[in-house]
Amino acid sequence: METKIFSCETNRRQFLTKYLLAGTLSCMGCKNLFAQTKEEKKIVENNNEHQFLKASDMTYEEIFNFAYRDNLIPQFLSIAEYMGREKFIEMLKETASEAFTKDNIMKNWANSYNKTFWNQVLNREIIEKTDKVYEIKVTECLWAKTFREANAADIGYAAICHTDYATAEASNEKMIRTKTLMQGDEYCNHRWISKD
Numbered sequence: 754m755e756t757k758i759f760s761c762e763t764n765r766r767q768f769l770t771k772y773l774l775a776g777t778l779s780c781m782g783c784k785n786l787f788a789q790t791k792e793e794k795k796i797v798e799n800n801n802e803h804q805f806l807k808a809s810d811m812t813y814e815e816i817f818n819f820a821y822r823d824n825l826i827p828q829f830l831s832i833a834e835y836m837g838r839e840k841f842i843e844m845l846k847e848t849a850s851e852a853f854t855k856d857n858i859m860k861n862w863a864n865s866y867n868k869t870f871w872n873q874v875l876n877r878e879i880i881e882k883t884d885k886v887y888e889i890k891v892t893e894c895l896w897a898k899t900f901r902e903a904n905a906a907d908i909g910y911a912a913i914c915h916t917d918y919a920t921a922e923a924s925n926e927k928m929i930r931t932k933t934l935m936q937g938d939e940y941c942n943h944r945w946i947s948k949d
Contacts, residue, residue, distance in 0.1 A: 813873045813874055813895060814895060814898075814899075817874075817895050817896070817898075817899045818899065821896075821899045821900065821903075822899050822902070822903050826899075826900065826903045826905045826908065829841075829845070829905065829908045829912070830905060830908070833908065838907070841908075842907055842908065842911045843911075845908065845911040845912055846911045846915045849911065849912050849915065849916050849919075850915060850916050850918065850919035851919075853916050853919045853920070853923070854919045854922060854923050873895075874894070874895040874896070875891050875893065875894050875895070876891065876892045876893035876894075877889045877890065877891045877892070878890045878892070880942075880944075881944075884947070885946060885947045886944065886945070886946055886947070887944075887945045888942070888943065888944040888945070889941075889942075889943050890940050890941070890942055890943075891934065891940055891941035891942075891943065892934075892939075892940045893934070894934045894935070894941065896909055896913045896914075896935065897909065897933070897934035897935040897941075898934075900913070900935060901934075901935065901937075906935050906936065906937070909935050910933065910935045910936055913935065914933050914935050914936075914941075917930065917943065921945055924945070925947065925948045925949060926945045926946060926947055926948060927945070927946045927948060928943065928944065928945050928946075929944040929946070930942055930943050930944065
């Protein structure tokens, strides 16, 4: 068996094509090839995701402002002006609740309640949690902040808060609430009672 001894006499072409390329990739941190840590692997995976699945690098407030304040609320305000605000609010309450219960969207939304998203858009405290009763106190709500700052709290209540009753119904629960941040109260008091 012949043993090759590494020679420093490598010609320039071999050096450029083999060693320089490998060294450059290593030195420049080609994470796709050499990711070792979980954090580095996550970066690689995120870079390979479809563009729609990548993080937006926006704060939750920036997302709400973009989606609600800058787009949805102005449309709602125009419709309310066109058809009359009171009539629009009643229609919005009815159609939003109907849409969410029809497709069971609210139940799925409610079931995801403990996910990270909710912790970023609400400050809440659990008051009571039993097999039959779940009660929370919400002291901050990004929906309320966004709609109130746009002078559209009544629209926010109809489109967002009022549908909480549909959520309860879809989950075979009764919801009792006497205060909402959206309507200017100091907190929201949600109490769900199981009908079973």
